[in-house]
Amino acid sequence: MAWQFRGHPVREIHGLPYTIHQFQNGQWQIVIDNCPRHPAGYTFITPMRKPFRRLPSGAARSARLLVTTLARQRKSSIYEIKLFEGQVVSRRARRSWLGRGVMRVNIQMADRMARLPKQFFADLTRRVQAEIEAGRDIINLGQGNPDLPTPPHIVEALREAALDPATHRYGPFRGMAALKEAVAAFYARTYGIDLDPDTEVAILFGGKAGLVEVSEIYLNPGDVALVPDPGYPDYWSGIALAGARMVTLPLTADRSFLPDFEAVADADWQAAKLLFLNYPHNPTGATAPASLYTDLVEQARKHDVWVVHDFAYGAIGYDGIQPPSFLQAPGAKEVGIELYTLSKTYNMAGWRVAFAVGNPDMIAAINLFQDHYYVSLFPAVQRAAIAALTGPQDCVENLRMTYESRRNAFVGALQSLGVHCPPPGGSFFVWMPVPEGFKAVSYADMLLEKAGVAVAPGVGFGACGEGYVRIGLLTSEDRLREAAHRIAAVTR
Ligand SMILES: Cc1ncc(COP(=O)(O)O)c(C=O)c1O
Numbered sequence: 001m002a003w004q005f006r007g008h009p010v011r012e013i014h015g016l017p018y019t020i021h022q023f024q025n026g027q028w029q030i031v032i033d034n035c036p037r038h039p040a041g042y043t044f045i046t047p048m049r050k051p052f053r054r055l056p057s058g059a060a061r062s063a064r065l066l067v068t069t070l071a072r073q074r075k076s077s078i079y080e081i082k083l084f085e086g087q088v089v090s091r092r093a094r095r096s097w098l099g100r101g102v103m104r105v106n107i108q109m110a111d112r113m114a115r116l117p118k119q120f121f122a123d124l125t126r127r128v129q130a131e132i133e134a135g136r137d138i139i140n141l142g143q144g145n146p147d148l149p150t151p152p153h154i155v156e157a158l159r160e161a162a163l164d165p166a167t168h169r170y171g172p173f174r175g176m177a178a179l180k181e182a183v184a185a186f187y188a189r190t191y192g193i194d195l196d197p198d199t200e201v202a203i204l205f206g207g208k209a210g211l212v213e214v215s216e217i218y219l220n221p222g223d224v225a226l227v228p229d230p231g232y233p234d235y236w237s238g239i240a241l242a243g244a245r246m247v248t249l250p251l252t253a254d255r256s257f258l259p260d261f262e263a264v265a266d267a268d269w270q271a272a273k274l275l276f277l278n279y280p281h282n283p284t285g286a287t288a289p290a291s292l293y294t295d296l297v298e299q300a301r302k303h304d305v306w307v308v309h310d311f312a313y314g315a316i317g318y319d320g321i322q323p324p325s326f327l328q329a330p331g332a333k334e335v336g337i338e339l340y341t342l343s344k345t346y347n348m349a350g351w352r353v354a355f356a357v358g359n360p361d362m363i364a365a366i367n368l369f370q371d372h373y374y375v376s377l378f379p380a381v382q383r384a385a386i387a388a389l390t391g392p393q394d395c396v397e398n399l400r401m402t403y404e405s406r407r408n409a410f411v412g413a414l415q416s417l418g419v420h421c422p423p424p425g426g427s428f429f430v431w432m433p434v435p436e437g438f439k440a441v442s443y444a445d446m447l448l449e450k451a452g453v454a455v456a457p458g459v460g461f462g463a464c465g466e467g468y469v470r471i472g473l474l475t476s477e478d479r480l481r482e483a484a485h486r487i488a489a490v491t492r
Pocket residue numbers: 144206207208209232278282310312341342343349353354
């Protein structure tokens with residue numbers, strides 16, 4: 001039914017504002033904000049059918065009564081609320097109204113949902129989409145979604161596996177043994193690290209899920225997790241769901257975006273249970289020397305915290321430098337895990353497959369947690385992941401070279417046009433300082449409006465991201481060069 005509202009007077013009784021609408025079909029809707037029992041709002045739609053020009057006096061009285069009752073009755077159940085003078089809504093009436101769409105269920109979400117961080121980039125994404133739909137030529141560099149296809153041999157492995165009915169059943173809890181062996185072989189080959197596939201590898205439903213799970217597993221309300229600032233916002237989500245507190249490790253240009261562990265207050269170290277780091281780093285593109293991880297292991301031992309190293313961009317290092325794994329640091333396995341996703345290395349972002357490797361206690365905890373959430377990944381995806389990890393690896397080097405070449409094209413063009421923009425050492429992001437007179441958001445807004453280039457304002461990744469925008473190298477070199485020209489034209 002297409003409902004149209006007529007008039008939206010806002011009234012107030014006992015300090016509770018409420019709004020009344022009349023629908024075309026004559027029903028009246030009463031919406032009460034800040035209702036004591038239903039803080040996100042309470043909606044009641046009258047069951048009457050006859051249209052009135054003004055709220056009929058009976059309904060007006062009902063509304064007043066309803067609001068008064070809600071204001072006073074903090075304990076009573078919704079079923080006992082008087083909606084009309086002398087009328088108590090019975091469970092039966094309510095059920096029947098619910099069935100007719102007259103009244104809607106108004107159970108609020110659990111408190112933990114209200115703690116989830118706001119989606120900073122939602123508004124920007126909407127605006128970019130609206131511009132594109134309006135036919136404007138926007139170069140969208142604001143997101144981190146890999147633009148290239150998954151290598152054909154991996155797609156073919158999925159196709160073959162999907163045709164095998166054996167993959168149509170539930171897979172083994174905790175993932176296929178062959179996939180965990182492939183992970184161990186991949187780490188041995190790439191980083192020279194020995195892993196026990198049974199006890200030191202957990203299969204994840206994408207890195208994002210693993211990052212949120214770890215916080216839910218280890219953090220109680222009031223505990224502390226240390227996170228990089230700027231950093232990948234998904235660390236915040238798990239911490240918020242756990243009701244824990246986040247303490248930031250500021251990453252600044254003068255320290256090459258590496259954390260200063262000595263600057264963390266003693267009290268925060270004492271309350272800290274988890275420490276998240278991520279190199280090559282989203283959003284700054286910074287890479288870490290192996291010595292950072294040696295230091296990290298020492299800090300973790302000293303302060304008794306678990307380390308979670310997010311190695312999402314492990315395969316993407318530039319200028320001949322392979323980003324080191326945290327697990328290469330002596331003693332790393334005693335104090336933490338590394339999360340590795342196939343999303344970036346093999347262009348498999350939509351496939352949702354990743355893994356955690358390292359400390360057996362942490363791996364056991366992740367497996368236990370996942371036993372309650374999932375059975376296991378689609379077995380065909382697991383077989384395709386085995387093909388990715390054990391098959392030809394030239395696709396990985398090709399991908400890395402593609403990003404390096406894009407980086408050179410984009411940053412080179414900006415620099416030649418006189419715009420200051422340091423090149424990243426890894427990842428597929430460029431972290432560009434905004435010119436004088438701008439903030440991160442105002443510069444990103446200006447680029448979208450005047451240059452038709454979408455970038456992500458740095459503050460969306462934390463307070464230390466103020467003064468920067470993040471640019472994703474996720475389109476062709478030609479488009480990146482064009483973006484650089486457009487940016488330069490409105491920046492100088
Ligand atoms: C730093 C970082 N960590 C983790 C992830 C999660 O990747 P996925 O959930 O696709 O495995 C991403 C994805 O953008 C990321 O940028």
